[in-house]
């Protein structure tokens with residue numbers, strides 16, 4: 001297994017180019033199951049989760065022809081509708097094939113994704129909505145067995161909770177349903193917006209894009225000629241590198257990004273004392289004399305994203321004063337706390353709330369990544385810790401960060417990828 005070795009207390013300088021968004025790429029790749037044509041996708045990030053989903057589609061009979069960061073996905077020869085446990089267990093977002101497979105074939109079996117380090121991650125809202133659309137759903141031996149022999153029927157769905165992949169699944173199912181589907185309490189994340197925009201540009205009438213109320217007019221089972229498109233930049237990758245600039249008190253420019261996707265994150269960095277300058281597709285963070293403490297509550301978009309919670313906790317260890325971070329979306333998304341404490345951070349937990357007493361002097365040690373965003377928090381902490389930090393189990397990091405060590409090395413970080 002690989003591990004990362006970082007020399008701390010380096011300041012950074014220069015520019016980092018952001019890759020395509022992992023969480024936009026996943027539903028967009030699943031969407032090709034609805035296609036009548038060979039779909040060209042540009043700006044796909046080179047991350048493990050994308051490879052996993054492409055492998056799943058290939059197992060179902062699709063062909064994926066990838067050159068650099070674009071790919072052609074041809075699902076015309078799909079001949080399998082079972083997403084097996086061996087793949088789904090490695091990436092729970094595989095649940096995104098459920099809606100499209102059921103809408104296209106009228107039946108499918110998808111392994112229940114099960115939980116992960118950050119929480120239970122149920123999919124009950126996905127299943128309840130598909131049942132409302134006329135599907136028969138049974139859970140057998142750990143698999144979701146879904147059938148809709150006469151196709152799915154448009155109807156009015158109200159999500160009890162905002163669910164990102166739940167909204168994506170139902171939008172894709174609705175695209176091939178009979179009649180109109182409305183979704184109330186839909187997710188408004190930019191990744192969901194791009195899925196809706198691509199479907200809309202491909203002829204599926206979708207109204208309310210970007211709002212919590214969507215309506216989708218289906219094709220009654222007719223496959224879609226999907227337009228070629230380029231994946232939006234990854235806002236969480238961009239936010240992570242802004243935190244790298246912040247925690248090392250460096251001037252850093254992030255390019256190929258969309259500042260409008262990072263409003264809540266930029267606002268929090270400014271609250272902490274950083275001066276941020278943005279253009280249409282770049283964001284520059286400038287050093288500050290002292291970092292102010294911050295209060296953060298994670299919420300659905302456009303509020304502060306849970307996927308940036310761990311990174312801001314690492315940054316808060318360098319603030320002068322007491323910061324409070326409340327995690328409202330997942331029940332166990334504080335796995336990074338114990339590793340940060342081992343590096344010298346002064347953090348106490350009370351249920352879903354973490355209190356971070358800064359400023360702590362962090363010292364290098366061996367630490368272990370537990371989940372994708374926790375690993376990026378450890379990288380940030382290692383950038384300021386005194387000495388040499390080794391971060392183990394970085395396969396978590398490789399799931400969602402494209403060439404992280406190369407990008408950080410390019411702005412002056414002393415970081416190496418080594419073999420255990």
Ligand code: EPZ
Pocket residue numbers: 023026093119120121122123124125126127161162163164165166306307329330331372373400
């Ligand atoms: C997406 O996960 C993202 N993953 C996550 O990013 C992100 O943290 C999350 O949205 C929240 O923004 C992808 O897009 C691939 P949810 P998702 O359904 O869709 C509960 C990362 O680091 N819920 O919006 O699985 C759920 O338990 C990953 O890139 C139900 O109760 O999240 C959670 O408390 C981690 N029943 C809340 O809703 C359901 O059927 C939000 O979950 C579905 C969800």
